[in-house]
Amino acid sequence: MKILWNTFLAAALVLSAGAKEIKLLNVSYDPTRELYTEYNAAFTKYLKAKTGDDVVVSQSHGGSGKQAQSVINGLEADVVTLALAYDIDAISTQAKLLPADWQQRLPNDSTPYTSTIVFLVRKGNPKNIKDWDDLVKKSVSVVAPNPKTSGGARWAYLAAYADALEKNHHDDAAARDFIKQLYKNVPVLDSGARGATVTFAKNGIGDALLAWENEAHLALKEFGTNNFDIVTPPLSILAEPPVAVVDKNARRHHTTETANEYLKYLYSDEGQEIAAKNFYRPRNAEIAKKYAANFTDLKLVTLNDEFGSWAKAQQTHFADGGVFDQIFQPQN
Amino acid sequence: MTPAATTFHTPHPVVHRRTTGEPPLVRRALIGVALVFLSLFLFLPLVFVFTQAFAKGIGFYFETLRDPNAWSAIKLTFTAAVIAVPLNCVFGVAAAWAIAKFDFRGKNILLTLIDLPFSVSPVIAGLIYVLVFGAQGWLGLYLNADHPKFPWLANWLNEENFKIIFAVPGIVLATIFVTFPFVARELIPLMQAQGRSEEEAARVLGASGWQTFWRVTLPNIKWGLIYGVILCNARAMGEFGAVAVVSGRIRGQTNTMPLHIEALYDDYNFAGAFAVASLLALLALVTLGLKTWVEHQNARLNRDAEIIAA
Numbered sequence: 011m012k013i014l015w016n017t018f019l020a021a022a023l024v025l026s027a028g029a030k031e032i033k034l035l036n037v038s039y040d041p042t043r044e045l046y047t048e049y050n051a052a053f054t055k056y057l058k059a060k061t062g063d064d065v066v067v068s069q070s071h072g073g074s075g076k077q078a079q080s081v082i083n084g085l086e087a088d089v090v091t092l093a094l095a096y097d098i099d100a101i102s103t104q105a106k107l108l109p110a111d112w113q114q115r116l117p118n119d120s121t122p123y124t125s126t127i128v129f130l131v132r133k134g135n136p137k138n139i140k141d142w143d144d145l146v147k148k149s150v151s152v153v154a155p156n157p158k159t160s161g162g163a164r165w166a167y168l169a170a171y172a173d174a175l176e177k178n179h180h181d182d183a184a185a186r187d188f189i190k191q192l193y194k195n196v197p198v199l200d201s202g203a204r205g206a207t208v209t210f211a212k213n214g215i216g217d218a219l220l221a222w223e224n225e226a227h228l229a230l231k232e233f234g235t236n237n238f239d240i241v242t243p244p245l246s247i248l249a250e251p252p253v254a255v256v257d258k259n260a261r262r263h264h265t266t267e268t269a270n271e272y273l274k275y276l277y278s279d280e281g282q283e284i285a286a287k288n289f290y291r292p293r294n295a296e297i298a299k300k301y302a303a304n305f306t307d308l309k310l311v312t313l314n315d316e317f318g319s320w321a322k323a324q325q326t327h328f329a330d331g332g333v334f335d336q337i338f339q340p341q342n
Numbered sequence: 343m344t345p346a347a348t349t350f351h352t353p354h355p356v357v358h359r360r361t362t363g364e365p366p367l368v369r370r371a372l373i374g375v376a377l378v379f380l381s382l383f384l385f386l387p388l389v390f391v392f393t394q395a396f397a398k399g400i401g402f403y404f405e406t407l408r409d410p411n412a413w414s415a416i417k418l419t420f421t422a423a424v425i426a427v428p429l430n431c432v433f434g435v436a437a438a439w440a441i442a443k444f445d446f447r448g449k450n451i452l453l454t455l456i457d458l459p460f461s462v463s464p465v466i467a468g469l470i471y472v473l474v475f476g477a478q479g480w481l482g483l484y485l486n487a488d489h490p491k492f493p494w495l496a497n498w499l500n501e502e503n504f505k506i507i508f509a510v511p512g513i514v515l516a517t518i519f520v521t522f523p524f525v526a527r528e529l530i531p532l533m534q535a536q537g538r539s540e541e542e543a544a545r546v547l548g549a550s551g552w553q554t555f556w557r558v559t560l561p562n563i564k565w566g567l568i569y570g571v572i573l574c575n576a577r578a579m580g581e582f583g584a585v586a587v588v589s590g591r592i593r594g595q596t597n598t599m600p601l602h603i604e605a606l607y608d609d610y611n612f613a614g615a616f617a618v619a620s621l622l623a624l625l626a627l628v629t630l631g632l633k634t635w636v637e638h639q640n641a642r643l644n645r646d647a648e649i650i651a652a
Contacts, residue, residue, distance in 0.1 A: 035592060037590075040608075043608075043609055044609075068591065068592050068593060068594060069592070069593050070590055070591045070592045071605070072591060073590065080508065080590055082477065083472050083476035083477055083478055083479075083480060083482075083507060083508075084475075084476045084477030084482060084507050084508055085507075085508040085590040085592075086505070104478070105477060105478065106359075120463045202608075203498075205608065208607070208610075210610065212612075227609075232610040233610075262500065263503075278572055282624070320363070
């Protein structure tokens with residue numbers, strides 16, 4: 011009996027020492043649900059083969075700004091994968107959970123994949139929307155999320171603004187005027203990108219949706235290609251959604267190593283391929299070429315070139331009393 | 343509640359007399375409008391929930407409910423209700439007992455406090471808890487700071503990985519807050535109407551406080567209490583706003599049923615969202631059935647009492 015008990019104990023000890031079960035929490039923004047569901051499964055398999063450890067990755071999704079706020083308030087994310095760098099900066103400055111230079115820790119400014127802002131229109135493009143100028147026509151109704159809460163909405167706003175700057179020889183007043191006209195045509199401001207897509211696609215509101223490129227493709231996939239068309243404007247913004255390990259949380263959970271591995275694997279061939287399959291533009295040129303059919307060529311301007319930095323763009327445009335507050339009047 | 347019941351038992355022959363002199367057309371039109379309104383705004387949506395739930399077949403329906411994330415949401419919803427309802431039940435009885443049977447200073451303040459969760463928006467209720475217990479809140483700053491005030495407590499909580507906000511305790515707290523008044527509000531008018539004479543009689547005859555409560559007060563308020571518990575439970579399971587703020591929406595961990603429904607809907611999984619919604623709707627229907635039964639019991643009891651009195 012005693013021998014049996016001892017063997018049992020020994021076996022239990024060996025088992026517990028061999029394969030660890032590691033838990034990671036990835037706090038992400040709205041449209042990445044499908045991407046990370048697929049990626050988490052791939053990563054679990056990869057880590058099991060590499061170290062023998064079992065990893066369970068939990069997901070939390072919502073508007074990028076709101077998610078950052080939750081992490082600041084104590085949502086214990088091991089990694090954050092948000093819509094824009096400013097939101098991770100906020101976690102760094104307000105809660106000091108990761109160092110200020112977090113963006114230098116991974117290649118490509120910690121952005122393993124990029125995206126841009128395109129238009130989703132009704133099938134056959136009845137309002138003939140081709141470029142940003144077409145969105146300010148009186149007869150056109152545009153659905154976009156709220157730049158105050160949604161990361162995608164901030165990229166959309168900045169894309170429109172950048173286009174106006176390019177067309178008006180960088181005349182700020184003209185660009186402001188354009189953006190004012192544009193948001194006059196927006197009847198519903200959803201709080202997140204996904205909500206806006208549902209408003210446009212499922213509830214049938216609006217002639218055009220300002221959407222992440224990946225979100226527009228996903229809508230085609232979900233609702234059928236015979237309902238909507240994607241219109242890629244000649245110019246848009248290079249949207250860079252960055253990723254980072256939240257150092258303090260990971261250290262407390264003893265998951266730093268796995269969390270780093272999790273983000274690095276996004277840059278691997280398999281990670282890049284999963285991103286491309288989910289309509290995010292991969293950084294890896296080879297894989298970008300392989301999936302070239304998914305992505306229309308267009309002129310992409312960067313945030314840093316047009317607006318200096320996220321801190322500056324945030325201050326000028328989205329802070330309380332900023333340009334967006336000045337130009338947007340809710341209509342009843 | 344009892345006009346129908348009393349008519350039933352009146353010894354006099356019942357004379358059917360019109361209570362209004364409106365022409366039949368007007369009456370029918372009014373009844374028609376009410377019926378159309380009810381079916382449009384109550385019945386149709388309910389039918390819609392169930393048809394959408396089964397839009398992809400019965401197999402998909404049960405697959406959705408068996409999904410680990412859905413299952414975890416169902417369990418969490420029940421956990422929150424199982425903790426919140428008994429606590430509010432005890433509190434509600436205690437508060438109603440104190441308010442209806444005793445006079446003391448600050449009674450009105452207590453009444454106002456009980457009503458607070460009714461008047462405060464659930465979102466604000468959630469935010470209050472984030473502000474108090476969140477990492478940037480005063481409690482969080484006490485515990486999470488680099489030099490916490492009580493290092494032993496902070497260490498212990500960290501080792502146990504004890505969390506309030508964005509974890510189950512926060513969800514339970516938020517649920518307790520929003521369902522706080524249901525039992526008390528149900529009992530206070532009832533107990534006030536019953537007065538103190540029976541309790542006073544019990545005391546005069548030598549009953550102790552507990553005896554008075556168990557043998558006199560509790561039997562008198564039994565049905566009101568059950569009614570309050572049912573309402574409290576319905577709200578606890580359906581709460582969205584306050585819970586959404588404190589949940590963190592971690593799938594399979596801190597999503598309750600209402601939050602899981604929203605997540606599925608946003609995943610473009612409309613049939614799945616409605617499958618979970620149908621379960622919640624079913625719970626509501628069961629609640630409604632229970633409520634009707636309790637009302638029926640209560641009415642019968644009153645009737646019997648009237649007969650005895652007569």
